[in-house]
Amino acid sequence: MGGDFGPRVVLRGANIARKRYPHVEFLLYGNEKKIKPLLKRYLKLAKVCQIIHTDETITNTTKPSVAIRTGRQSSMALAIDAVKEKKADGVVSAGNTGALMALARLVLKMLPGVDRPAISSFIPSLTGDVTMLDLGANTECKERNYIEFSFMGSLFSKHILGLKKPTVGLLNIGSEDIKGHEILKQSHQIFQNTKGPFEYKGFVEGNDIMEGKVNVVVTDGFTGNVALKSMEGATKLISEYIYQGFRHSLLAKLGIVFVYNALRKLKLRLDIRRYNGAVLLGVNGIVVKSHGGTDHLGFAHAIGVAIDMAMHDYNQQLLEEFKNLDMETKKVES
Amino acid sequence: MGGDFGPRVVLRGANIARKRYPHVEFLLYGNEKKIKPLLKRYLKLAKVCQIIHTDETITNTTKPSVAIRTGRQSSMALAIDAVKEKKADGVVSAGNTGALMALARLVLKMLPGVDRPAISSFIPSLTGDVTMLDLGANTECKERNYIEFSFMGSLFSKHILGLKKPTVGLLNIGSEDIKGHEILKQSHQIFQNTKGPFEYKGFVEGNDIMEGKVNVVVTDGFTGNVALKSMEGATKLISEYIYQGFRHSLLAKLGIVFVYNALRKLKLRLDIRRYNGAVLLGVNGIVVKSHGGTDHLGFAHAIGVAIDMAMHDYNQQLLEEFKNLDMETKKVES
Numbered sequence: 001m002g003g004d005f006g007p008r009v010v011l012r013g014a015n016i017a018r019k020r021y022p023h024v025e026f027l028l029y030g031n032e033k034k035i036k037p038l039l040k041r042y043l044k045l046a047k048v049c050q051i052i053h054t055d056e057t058i059t060n061t062t063k064p065s066v067a068i069r070t071g072r073q074s075s076m077a078l079a080i081d082a083v084k085e086k087k088a089d090g091v092v093s094a095g096n097t098g099a100l101m102a103l104a105r106l107v108l109k110m111l112p113g114v115d116r117p118a119i120s121s122f123i124p125s126l127t128g129d130v131t132m133l134d135l136g137a138n139t140e141c142k143e144r145n146y147i148e149f150s151f152m153g154s155l156f157s158k159h160i161l162g163l164k165k166p167t168v169g170l171l172n173i174g175s176e177d178i179k180g181h182e183i184l185k186q187s188h189q190i191f192q193n194t195k196g197p198f199e200y201k202g203f204v205e206g207n208d209i210m211e212g213k214v215n216v217v218v219t220d221g222f223t224g225n226v227a228l229k230s231m232e233g234a235t236k237l238i239s240e241y242i243y244q245g246f247r248h249s250l251l252a253k254l255g256i257v258f259v260y261n262a263l264r265k266l267k268l269r270l271d272i273r274r275y276n277g278a279v280l281l282g283v284n285g286i287v288v289k290s291h292g293g294t295d296h297l298g299f300a301h302a303i304g305v306a307i308d309m310a311m312h313d314y315n316q317q318l319l320e321e322f323k324n325l326d327m328e329t330k331k332v333e334s
Numbered sequence: 335m336g337g338d339f340g341p342r343v344v345l346r347g348a349n350i351a352r353k354r355y356p357h358v359e360f361l362l363y364g365n366e367k368k369i370k371p372l373l374k375r376y377l378k379l380a381k382v383c384q385i386i387h388t389d390e391t392i393t394n395t396t397k398p399s400v401a402i403r404t405g406r407q408s409s410m411a412l413a414i415d416a417v418k419e420k421k422a423d424g425v426v427s428a429g430n431t432g433a434l435m436a437l438a439r440l441v442l443k444m445l446p447g448v449d450r451p452a453i454s455s456f457i458p459s460l461t462g463d464v465t466m467l468d469l470g471a472n473t474e475c476k477e478r479n480y481i482e483f484s485f486m487g488s489l490f491s492k493h494i495l496g497l498k499k500p501t502v503g504l505l506n507i508g509s510e511d512i513k514g515h516e517i518l519k520q521s522h523q524i525f526q527n528t529k530g531p532f533e534y535k536g537f538v539e540g541n542d543i544m545e546g547k548v549n550v551v552v553t554d555g556f557t558g559n560v561a562l563k564s565m566e567g568a569t570k571l572i573s574e575y576i577y578q579g580f581r582h583s584l585l586a587k588l589g590i591v592f593v594y595n596a597l598r599k600l601k602l603r604l605d606i607r608r609y610n611g612a613v614l615l616g617v618n619g620i621v622v623k624s625h626g627g628t629d630h631l632g633f634a635h636a637i638g639v640a641i642d643m644a645m646h647d648y649n650q651q652l653l654e655e656f657k658n659l660d661m662e663t664k665k666v667e668s
Binding site: 173209222225228231232235237 | 458474507514539542544560561562563564565568569570576579595596599600603
């Protein structure tokens with residue numbers, strides 16, 4: 001029921017995902033009266049769908065604390081319950097991010113040994129997709145969180161992108177040891193003595209994210225969120241510049257037949273829908289957040305991320321990796 | 335003597351600035367043996383230049399604490415001394431940022447009533463140039479610093495860009511009051527009761543910077559630095575995408591005569607040299623930091639920023655504005 005467009009985009013997205021992953025079945029949580037008429041448009045999808053009706057929904061203005069107290073019969077909460085009860089392998093929602101995180105943590109609980117969850121997503125870069133986390137789950141982080149994020153992020157990068165030993169960088173304002181605040185400096189020290197499913201490359205800076213200096217960028221949720229959105233803003237500005245350049249030049253308009261393919265390719269590469277589907281890592285279940293404003297293509301991509309994680313048994317693998325994590329590192333005060 | 339290219343770029347930049355601002359004279363601090371032969375290439379520039387020789391320089395690896403203790407006879411320190419002694423109206427350096435800040439604070443002191451300095455720069459946006467600060471002077475900030483930055487930034491925007499009453503936004507990870515860490519929330523409250531040479535627009539997010547939602551974006555030096563560099567990385571990635579699109583398409587190559595102007599304009603608009611020259615606001619003197627890797631055009635732009643500030647008597651104006659700042663706001667614990 002979530003997102004700017006509700007079931008319309010969800011169903012159209014699910015129909016695309018169905019074609020890509022023919023073995024997948026869908027449980028649709030929400031208002032049957034709204035879902036059923038829309039589902040009739042997709043005959044093949046309807047065959048692999050089951051609607052679980054509820055009148056209640058979490059809105060975008062519902063506070064996480066309120067969602068936890070009064071929203072347990074909402075479509076979002078019931079969908080998360082399904083993951084808890086193993087009826088579903090994962091949940092995808094375009095709804096309220098704060099409520100989704102709060103409900104997921106409450107119902108699914110954290111994976112044993114993990115202190116805090118992190119929102120993670122892929123970012124395009126000069127050297128391929130970069131995994132970045134945390135993008136907004138934790139305003140502030142401690143040393144232990146950074147270490148855990150590097151495990152979560154590198155395993156994500158390993159399984160979904162197929163990287164053997166991803167490189168990890170800690171986001172800072174300079175590459176020297178003396179840069180940044182105390183917790184970052186401490187974490188940098190701990191990283192140098194931590195063995196994980198990754199190669200630690202030290203501090204990286206904002207420009208290194210899209211330049212692809214490392215495969216996994218680890219940061220707190222405040223910095224990560226600002227960096228991600230700043231890059232989105234830059235993309236929007238440059239796209240507008242390109243558009244203006246062509247609109248204001250008659251010669252450029254004449255030449256558009258020649259450069260059409262080059263521009264189309266650029267548009268495709270800058271298409272943020274291909275990067276839709278942020279994952280809440282660290283909770284005991286697969287939870288994917290689709291951007292509220294995305295369309296069916298974006299939503300289909302978010303479903304794909306959840307399916308990929310389920311097929312790779314991500315959480316079980318993460319628990320295995322955590323067993324190898326040095327006990328001393330685990331004890332870092334959380 | 336600073337920057338990746340030393341006096342060569344500085345002199346060529348100064349020569350461009352000389353043409354733009356014929357009334358300006360230059361004091362060149364550094365190694366006479368290196369400067370003199372280069373200066374011979376610019377006869378007109380040489381007439382408005384005076385070389386003040388020193389053997390000592392601050393290198394890029396010199397720690398700020400070491401610069402303060404042992405670098406007082408360096409070209410950087412002597413140039414700052416000249417501002418202190420009113421021999422110069424401002425100093426421009428492409429050298430070590432940390433050392434420049436430390437020496438500037440030590441020699442020039444803060445403006446009376448200002449707690450911490452901020453590095454400020456213009457950023458291109460959909461609605462015109464945005465003033466952003468702090469970009470790296472303070473890893474962490476308190477409420478008072480955010481308030482002061484808004485005064486410094488909006489006055490900068492007012493004088494250099496000619497805006498009557500600039501709008502100010504506080505960088506956060508959401509626009510709701512409950513978002514972000516405690517100090518941001520507190521500052522948000524104080525802003526709503528502060529009268530200044532600006533209109534406070536509340537929280538803004540990363541994408542709002544380049545979308546130009548406000549004229550002045552206020553943030554701490556850690557977040558600001560990461561956001562700025564993230565946007566630089568995005569620009570670099572997209573430029574590479576454009577380049578690749580044209581390189582790989584024969585048709586696009588054929589069409590380049592048509593779109594040449596549109597692309598050239600885009601390149602100009604994305605030219606970061608036009609935004610070179612970060613200002614250290616809050617110190618009692620005009621201090622401009624040029625990017626170490628910039629060329630003569632970028633350095634000329636940084637000189638222009640210093641001249642603009644001197645001509646507008648920025649620091650005196652800031653002091654006047656501070657007088658109007660509510661005493662209660664000033665008393666916010668720093």
